[in-house]
Amino acid sequence: MALGEQIIWGSVFMGLCLMLETGFLVWASTVLSRAGRRLSTPPTTLQIGWMMILALFFIVLAHTIQVLIWSTIWTRYGAVSDWNEAIYFSLVTYTTVGYGDLTLGPGLRVFGTFAGVAGVLGFGISSAFLIAVMSRLLQAGMFGQD
Template sequence: MIIRLSIACGLIAITVAIQALFMSAGLHALRRIDERRKFFAYRHPTVVTVAWVIYLIFPIIIDVCLWAAFYYVAEALPSFEEAFYFSTVTFTTVGYGDIVLGRDWRQIATFEAVNGWIIFGWATALMMAVIQRLYFREPEPGRHRD
């Protein structure tokens, strides 16, 4: 059990690092767009918001795949497809319960659910920060939204 819990903690650390790298790169790209194309984000906030939300889904997919790979390699679930489905339902904290882990693995799934809760909260906070910047900043002098 200690080994499995250690692996779960390791997976949480890896997924947090993945999320941090994607978020850092995404924020850097948004800053560059702001610097190079001064008014693009200001004039097209919906386009930037949609692109940002889609971009933030990619690290979540990677995170889910890592957890699914763990379940499959550890033989906690019989196929990668089932492991991916279970991981998606667990990471998103939907928890349908149509696929469940055996008694030896149940506690690990709670770690994944907590991991998903943290990642989604973090991504939501960042989405809101970007949305506030796009929609609620003061217009540049002499400029207005079209």
């Protein structure tokens, strides 16, 4: 893939991943809001814990789907030999661990960096969301009532 194509397609897939991340967090907000209406006032520590677990469920699901999207891309372009390697490479790249035991050829290197950027931005958005949820829950519960 030529450099221009790598930049264009990398931007497209990164954008799709970030739209997916945002969509999952909006969905999580809706679900959390509905669940929050059923909480006692103030919410108990256990209720706060369950709400956090629910938020984490949506975050983990969003990131897992993004890793699967990148894995599909690597197998489609023949960048890796099998699905197991594709998931491994996607996780290492998306989390920006980058062990270096698997590398992309020159025709996909720039494109591959977009997976890392998507991960960095996705984790940042998820972290901000989780902090916002935790702050609201803890404020509402005034640190929980057992």
